Structures are given as C-alpha cells and as structure tokens.
Amino acid sequence: MSKYIPGNQKHLSLEDRKYIERSLNNGSTFKDIARFLCKDPTTISKEVKLHRVSDWYHKGSFLNAHNFCIHRYHCRKTNVCRKIILCNIKCTSCPTCNQTCPDFVKEQCNRLDKAPYVCNGCPKAIHHCSIAHKYRCDAVFADRKYKECLSSSRAGINMTKHELRQKDMVISPLIYQGQSPYQIITNHPELDMSVRTLYSYLNDGVLTARNVDLKRKVKFKPRKVHKTQIKDRTVFQGRMFSDFQKLELDHFAEMDTVHSSQESKRVILTFFLTREKLFLAFIMNRCTKGAVRLIFDKLEHQLGTYDFLILFNTILTDRGSEFGDPDSLETGSDGIIRSSIYFCDPMRSGQKGGIEQAHTMLRMVLPKKTSFEFLTQWDLRTIVDHINSTPRESLGGRTPYDVALDNYGIDILKALQLRPIPPDEVNLTPKLIRFNH
Numbered sequence: 001m002s003k004y005i006p007g008n009q010k011h012l013s014l015e016d017r018k019y020i021e022r023s024l025n026n027g028s029t030f031k032d033i034a035r036f037l038c039k040d041p042t043t044i045s046k047e048v049k050l051h052r053v054s055d056w057y058h059k060g061s062f063l064n065a066h067n068f069c070i071h072r073y074h075c076r077k078t079n080v081c082r083k084i085i086l087c088n089i090k091c092t093s094c095p096t097c098n099q100t101c102p103d104f105v106k107e108q109c110n111r112l113d114k115a116p117y118v119c120n121g122c123p124k125a126i127h128h129c130s131i132a133h134k135y136r137c138d139a140v141f142a143d144r145k146y147k148e149c150l151s152s153s154r155a156g157i158n159m160t161k162h163e164l165r166q167k168d169m170v171i172s173p174l175i176y177q178g179q180s181p182y183q184i185i186t187n188h189p190e191l192d193m194s195v196r197t198l199y200s201y202l203n204d205g206v207l208t209a210r211n212v213d214l215k216r217k218v219k220f221k222p223r224k225v226h227k228t229q230i231k232d233r234t235v236f237q238g239r240m241f242s243d244f245q246k247l248e249l250d251h252f253a254e255m256d257t258v259h260s261s262q263e264s265k266r267v268i269l270t271f272f273l274t275r276e277k278l279f280l281a282f283i284m285n286r287c288t289k290g291a292v293r294l295i296f297d298k299l300e301h302q303l304g305t306y307d308f309l310i311l312f313n314t315i316l317t318d319r320g321s322e323f324g325d326p327d328s329l330e331t332g333s334d335g336i337i338r339s340s341i342y343f344c345d346p347m348r349s350g351q352k353g354g355i356e357q358a359h360t361m362l363r364m365v366l367p368k369k370t371s372f373e374f375l376t377q378w379d380l381r382t383i384v385d386h387i388n389s390t391p392r393e394s395l396g397g398r399t400p401y402d403v404a405l406d407n408y409g410i411d412i413l414k415a416l417q418l419r420p421i422p423p424d425e426v427n428l429t430p431k432l433i434r435f436n437h
Contacts, residue, residue: 012037012047012146017139020044024120024137049117051142052135067092068133070107077101107131157206167191168207171198175209229346230324236343239326241351244316244342251275254355255317255341257287258362260372267322268372268380269295270362272355273311276407277400279358279387280416281380283372289325296329296339302415305336310408312339316352319343361387364428379433381417386428389421 012020016037023033030048034041069075072092079087081100091097098104109131111122118137122129157164170191174184181198185191191198201207202214230236251274258268258281267287271280282298284291300308317323326341344351365383366372388401395403401420405413413419 012039012043014139014143017047017142020048021120021137021139024048024116024118027121030115045115045117047142048137051137051145052118053138053141054133054135067094068098068106069101069103070105071103075103106133108133157201157204164206167193172208175202175213178215180215228321230319230321230343232324235324235326239342241316241342241345241348244314247314249314252314252316253312254352255315255323256352256355256359257284257320257322258359258366259287261369264371264373266372266375268362270355270359271312271315272352272358273400273404274354276404277354277358277392277395278404279355279361279384279400281362281384283375283377283380287320287322289322289328292322293325293328297333300332300338303412304415305332305334305338307408307412307415308332308338311412315339315341317341317343318349318352319346358387361390361428365430365432367430370430375433383432385419385421386426386432388418389423389426390428391423 019037020033023036030041030044033039034044037044069092075090075092077091077097078089080091081094081096083096091101098106109119109129111117111119112133112135116137118135119129120137159167170188171184175181181202182195185193185195185198202209202211254272254274256270256272258270260266265286267284269282269284269292272278273280282295284295299312303311323329323341323343330337330339330341332338349356362383365386366375385401388404389399391397391399399420401413401418404418
C-alpha cells in the first residue's frame, strides 16, 4: 500500500464495490477511486480485473456478429472449410471460418488489456462496439465471487496429502484397536492436532477410519437443538448471571420460549414470577426479536408502565437469539426503562429452574412433538389458568393465583386476563384443549 494513503486494512465491502462500479461508469480512474476508498490503486486494479464479468457475444447489439475475425469487413474468401463442394457464400457470414481459416485474427480491444480492464464508461460499449468479447464491472457479481472464494479458501484440511497419509497410518489402526481419539492424541503428540480436530477428520471422512469405528459413536443420537445462541457477545456486558447475583433479589421474573414440532414455526413465550410461582404464556407466530418485542409492548399497554415495572422489573432468561436485543425489550414505547434483562450462563438452564419446572406442567397438556399451528391465545390462557390454580407445596398449599391476588390485587390479574379454576375442575392433560375444540 502506498505510504500516502491511510488504508483501513479491511476487505472491500459491497458498498465499496458499488462505488467502484458507479465510478467506472462515470469514467473515473483507479487513482480517484482509491483515494476516496482509502485504498491503494493496485487494490482497485486487482479487484476489477479479478472479478469482472465476461459478456461473450452481447445479443442485444446488431453489430456483434458471430464472426470474430478482424478481417471480416473486407475478406472475400469462400468455401474455406471445404465441407460443401459448391458454396458461393462468403466465409465472413459463417461462424465456422473462425475455426478453419488460417488467416483468422481475433478482434480485441486495448481497453480490456490495460486500465480500466472493463467496458464500463466506454461510450461505444453498448450500441456502437462490434467486438464480441466484452467485460464489465458488476458490484453484486464481484461481491458474490469474493464470498465464494473466501469460503472455498477456508474449506478442507490444512495439510498435504502426504502429511495426511502419514497421520492416517498412525490413527486408523489404533481406532480399529478400540482406542479413543483422546487416547491416541495423548500417546502420540507428534500428530500435532487436537482431539476436536481428530473428531472432525473422522466425521468428514478424510481418514481410513470412520465414525462407526469409534467405540461409543453409534450409541449417541444427534442432539436436537431448537435455539440458536446470541452471536453478538457485547449484549452480555453488565447482564451476566454473575451481575444478576450481585442484586440479591428475593423475587424476579424468568423468561423462556417453548418450541413447537418441526412442522410449525410458532412458539410460546413464557414468564414465571418466582415469588408467587405465577405462570404466563403468549403465542408467537415466529421466534424472532421483533415478535418478543411485540409481546412486551402489548403487556405494557395492558398493565400500564407502572404495573409492568412491578411485575417485570428484573428478568432472567437464557441466551436464545430471540432475546438478542435486550435494549429494545428494556425500553418502552415512551422511552422509559421498563425492565432489566440478565442472561444465564451457557448450558445452565438450572439457573432459572422455576420456569423449567413450570414447563413440565405445560408439557402435560402440550406434550413434545405437539404442533402449535392451530393453538390460539384463548387455548393458551386456559392452560395457564389451570396451571396457576394448582396448589404448590412451596406456597404452603396455596395456588399461585391466590398468592398473586394478595400481592398485586385483582386489577393486575384482570389485566393479565387470569381467572381461578375450581380445585376439582383443574385438568392438566391433553384432553383440556381437545375438549375445547
């Protein structure tokens, strides 16, 4: 890179490539483009030449003939191919002369052999150019080729075939003898690989031994994982479980989602108030950040901001991607901070054990592999009422509804559309919903 250009040391983005395409269409030079993007001119030159699109024979132009010879305008040859005995047709009107004529010279443009290497910005490129083989700069095509190259360059294994064969001669016989990958890596440090890498090689089939040759591999089924984890790690700053423990709260709310069967994308957003053991559930059509935000806004509208703060002042949840935008969930429609959200540690669902226990009661009515496609909020509200009308030993034999009634009053429970169920009518079986339908 030139010492006069302070580059940002980053790859070109789609917006950078769109700017390059627009600039070339306007006739700008590589130096002008590089100066604007803070890149070296050779970077722009290599980008254009490497990712340009080849337009062989532009069908929209009348001047682009099938014959690509530079002599086609004044050539008078006939029957050069000798395939037809009596042929009086000029070879310039026949595309086969390009392969058979010894005097054929392909027509080329000097603009494509030096900067800018493309037809962008050329006034004759579209309607007045007779050259068949053209190149153009297309930002979307160039960005796609760049990403394909970036992906393919990182695929495969980082060693030669000879090195792989030498490692395979050590690993595969020991796998056949019943040794585990950890045992092999521990006893043979000269292999210079981790246990995880060896498992990956066995899984990808690059070694003679396979997954089925491992002692316990065939006994394990692939783990079913519904949720995708939050990728942006910055959202956890100040919201870790260790930060939550410092608050030393005696009551708070826990939040989670319950997924449907694979045929349906609908999910249930659940809340659990730890002091009253009160369970709440809301149906969502998609498991997205926006769908969770809509539930929060709806609850704040029903309860009011003050009552919402009383119930959901502090929320503990897991690291599902649907909770990946805590700032929007914590801020109400009026810009008032309505809640504080904290996240459990990875793979530690027991840190919010109250809501996990409530899910077991929910699954009594909606067993696993049940589709939520035709489940309504009315059905879900019925299930919640029956769960909240079940006495709990931790509450001294009282129901969560009765405890919440004493702590919050009837107005909040009516806003949440909760109602008590007589003790002898409580039903926690799938018949509860089937009966209603």
